[in-house]
Amino acid sequence: MNGQYASLLIAIPLLSAFFVPLIKGLGKRAIKSYVLMITAIQTGIAAWVFKEVYSTGKPIIVIAGGWKPPVGINLYIGYFAALFILIVAVVSFLMAVFNFKAVTIEPIDKYAMLFLLLMLGATGMIATGDIFNLFVFMEITAITAYALTAYNKTGEAAEASLKYMILGGIGSSFFLIGVALIYGATGTLNMAQIAQLAGHINPTVAQVGLALIIFGLAVEAELFPLNAWAPDAYQAAPHPVTAMFSAFVVKAGLYAMARVLYLMSSVGTWHNVLKLLVVMATLTVVVAEFSALRQRNVKRMIAYSSISQVGLIALAFALGTQAGVDAGVFQMVNHAIIKVLLFLGVGYVAVQLGGADIENFRGLGRKMPATAFGITIGAMAAVGVPLFNIFWSKLRIILATLQVGYTWAAFLVLAASVVEAVYYFRLVHAIWFEGEGERVGESVPLVIIMIALAILVIAIGIYPNYAWSISQKAGADIFNVAQYIKNVPLMGVGA
Amino acid sequence: MISVYYFGSIALVLIGLYGVLVKKNVLKMLIGLSIMETGVNLLLISIGYIYGRSAPILSEGIGPNQAVDPIPQALVLTAIVIGVATTAMALSVAIILYQRYGTLNVEEIRRLRG
Amino acid sequence: MVSILKRGLAIIILLVIGYWLAQGLSGVPFGQDKMLVGQYYLNHVKQQTGAVNAVTAVVVNYRGFDTLGEVTVLFIASTGVGALLWGKNRKRTARTEGSVVLTTGTRLLVPFVILFGAYIFIHGHLTPGGGFPGGATIATAFLLLYMAFTMYEIPYKAFEKTEGIVGMGYVVVGLIGLAIGGYFLFDWIWQTWGWGHNNIGRLFSGGFIPVIYTIIGIKVGTELSGIIDNMLKEEVKE
Numbered sequence: 043m044n045g046q047y048a049s050l051l052i053a054i055p056l057l058s059a060f061f062v063p064l065i066k067g068l069g070k071r072a073i074k075s076y077v078l079m080i081t082a083i084q085t086g087i088a089a090w091v092f093k094e095v096y097s098t099g100k101p102i103i104v105i106a107g108g109w110k111p112p113v114g115i116n117l118y119i120g121y122f123a124a125l126f127i128l129i130v131a132v133v134s135f136l137m138a139v140f141n142f143k144a145v146t147i148e149p150i151d152k153y154a155m156l157f158l159l160l161m162l163g164a165t166g167m168i169a170t171g172d173i174f175n176l177f178v179f180m181e182i183t184a185i186t187a188y189a190l191t192a193y194n195k196t197g198e199a200a201e202a203s204l205k206y207m208i209l210g211g212i213g214s215s216f217f218l219i220g221v222a223l224i225y226g227a228t229g230t231l232n233m234a235q236i237a238q239l240a241g242h243i244n245p246t247v248a249q250v251g252l253a254l255i256i257f258g259l260a261v262e263a264e265l266f267p268l269n270a271w272a273p274d275a276y277q278a279a280p281h282p283v284t285a286m287f288s289a290f291v292v293k294a295g296l297y298a299m300a301r302v303l304y305l306m307s308s309v310g311t312w313h314n315v316l317k318l319l320v321v322m323a324t325l326t327v328v329v330a331e332f333s334a335l336r337q338r339n340v341k342r343m344i345a346y347s348s349i350s351q352v353g354l355i356a357l358a359f360a361l362g363t364q365a366g367v368d369a370g371v372f373q374m375v376n377h378a379i380i381k382v383l384l385f386l387g388v389g390y391v392a393v394q395l396g397g398a399d400i401e402n403f404r405g406l407g408r409k410m411p412a413t414a415f416g417i418t419i420g421a422m423a424a425v426g427v428p429l430f431n432i433f434w435s436k437l438r439i440i441l442a443t444l445q446v447g448y449t450w451a452a453f454l455v456l457a458a459s460v461v462e463a464v465y466y467f468r469l470v471h472a473i474w475f476e477g478e479g480e481r482v483g484e485s486v487p488l489v490i491i492m493i494a495l496a497i498l499v500i501a502i503g504i505y506p507n508y509a510w511s512i513s514q515k516a517g518a519d520i521f522n523v524a525q526y527i528k529n530v531p532l533m534g535v536g537a
Numbered sequence: 538m539i540s541v542y543y544f545g546s547i548a549l550v551l552i553g554l555y556g557v558l559v560k561k562n563v564l565k566m567l568i569g570l571s572i573m574e575t576g577v578n579l580l581l582i583s584i585g586y587i588y589g590r591s592a593p594i595l596s597e598g599i600g601p602n603q604a605v606d607p608i609p610q611a612l613v614l615t616a617i618v619i620g621v622a623t624t625a626m627a628l629s630v631a632i633i634l635y636q637r638y639g640t641l642n643v644e645e646i647r648r649l650r651g
Numbered sequence: 652m653v654s655i656l657k658r659g660l661a662i663i664i665l666l667v668i669g670y671w672l673a674q675g676l677s678g679v680p681f682g683q684d685k686m687l688v689g690q691y692y693l694n695h696v697k698q699q700t701g702a703v704n705a706v707t708a709v710v711v712n713y714r715g716f717d718t719l720g721e722v723t724v725l726f727i728a729s730t731g732v733g734a735l736l737w738g739k740n741r742k743r744t745a746r747t748e749g750s751v752v753l754t755t756g757t758r759l760l761v762p763f764v765i766l767f768g769a770y771i772f773i774h775g776h777l778t779p780g781g782g783f784p785g786g787a788t789i790a791t792a793f794l795l796l797y798m799a800f801t802m803y804e805i806p807y808k809a810f811e812k813t814e815g816i817v818g819m820g821y822v823v824v825g826l827i828g829l830a831i832g833g834y835f836l837f838d839w840i841w842q843t844w845g846w847g848h849n850n851i852g853r854l855f856s857g858g859f860i861p862v863i864y865t866i867i868g869i870k871v872g873t874e875l876s877g878i879i880d881n882m883l884k885e886e887v888k889e
Binding site: 044046047049052053056057059060061062063064066104105106107108109112113114115148149152153155156159162166172174175178179181182185186188189192193195219223226227228229230231232244246247249250251254 | 671672674675676677678679685686687688689691692712713714715716717719720721723724726727728730731733734735737811812814815816818819822823825826828829832833834835836837838842
Binding site for chain 2: 657658661662664665668669672673676677679681682683684685686688689690692693694696697703704705706708709710714717718720721724725727728729731732735736777778779781783852878881882
């Protein structure tokens, strides 16, 4: 098949979301099955794209409308995008299974549309090769996320959504000002051409524009001053949506940030922006870890832990070295796996026992042994115990940090792991050694998913080389801008 | 010295941001956000402006060298629609907030939740 | 006291941001020709797309992918508003009927407002305007009806279905492009079939731009009317 068919990754979710109003009369179960089917198809296409990109070693460039970049918009599906589009599709598929248990609030048809469009938005953000198109997909993701955050229609949910919206609105305005500045300086919106011209533009304009774009993306990427919405939204959103937020929405923001950052790496004042990002990232880690310690609600606690790990990824990206980017991508993959596992487990407990409060987790080992097992594996992995997957990516991040000479940052990662260990082991202790309880029935498909994810966690933990080599390729895709420019078939407009 | 249009758009962005940061009423905060968006749109349009040229509609004697840059105008069209969508979502969230708490004052909403 | 402090702090932050933005903008000269890709569009727009209005050509054809996203954003807004304001038994609760001027004016104007909206989106490739303003104009016709008559309701189920169908229509137009020309959102009407090449500057030209703008116009009109409908209705307890 022709590479242009990768545009189906965008077309299929859109088409199927528009189709939902026509089948809304068929009932809840039918709509949920429909979503499951579409996500399965999406996974199939994503797997084909992944295979194509990794076996040929060449990125797929989708050219919309047949206009060669920079005249038209192109999608760039290289090593990184192929890997993460697959992760987005797989996670959506798993959460579509979880939807059957977790989402009962009406109107399901609207939920289904928003669910599919959230997947679409993240896919687009990861795939696009045009900076304004990135903005459009970012807004698709963000507006869907606002709606899904408030979907439960409680006061807390509405409040969380409002917080998210206000920060997101400020962020998107800043992003657009940044785009305007960069457009004014280069006359183009295509990422590859911007990278080509970046060295020649006025360094002040480039610095201000880049900082504004980073600032705008920091809302989606949950970096410190702009992540106040995240814990509230994670707690209030429907459980499958929380897992999606943590597994790929934030990742799409982080990726976009890293991509734009490295595109501009030939700008003279680039290192100032890196320093700004290092400070933001470390503050994110510290603030989130200490907030997590105080939480009584397990879902919120894991939300804070997710934010702190996202801070680690941002730190790795902000180092400005190949090793750092590789480690960051590796951490992104691992983090996506364990956070899906944890949020799935915790969400399922909340559905079955009526709430994610720590009280409900006492004696979980007796009430829901399989789920308890899944959460335990996830918790151990999140802390960074050896022989679990996060151990390796944290190690890589520490090594990369030491290489650049940020000893304090490496120390910080270790300290964060200690804090993380405290609250995760408190949770594990509550699950296995406290409380009593009757056995509660567990759903077979969800147990299968949790066990499969747990096996994946341990498999990567014991044999990290394969995942690491994929992450290295994906990392090089972000870091090696010269190759990126060469891969995009720019037609000679202007430059 | 920066141009009047740049100055105006920065001023609009800052006025909007002031509204978002300081005002306590949810609706006023949302109006602030809209003002910010307007400022950004004005900025985009003024970046595309070129002295002495007319709108990029190439009929009746306007050639390719007598028109301003069409791209920022296309971007603004998109940005406006996105702004409308955000505002609509925000207003419906405000409706829910009012139904649940009976107020739109942010500080009181925070107090009510406790 | 606290609020004065807060305001002061906010103003200081704003001044810093403003200074910083001004510094960035001073490197982008105002009113000078900075076009790169823009000039390419202006030079080739007539032959390549058949549209006279370069902005429209950029929006629908060259950067059509953005517009697909934009349509999606509006769809999300209408879906999201519908999801958040959902209720089992939602009705209009307005009591006051519009004044004589309003009701008479509405009766007279509604068809013309809709006609004007349709005119705007059909002529998007020739004149300023297009699907979004046209659709918004159509929605104002429904808003007028809502204001004038307390009992009026749009057929929202039909509107919802229309919304979905025309949305699919847009994607299908793109997919036909993929099948015929090999690229998603390829303008097959202008580039493969070559329709309207002698007609530049008149209505039957512009390739698929009028088709897409008609789709967008209908979609935006139904979506905005749907949002109005959702926001005006309230849950009624029997």
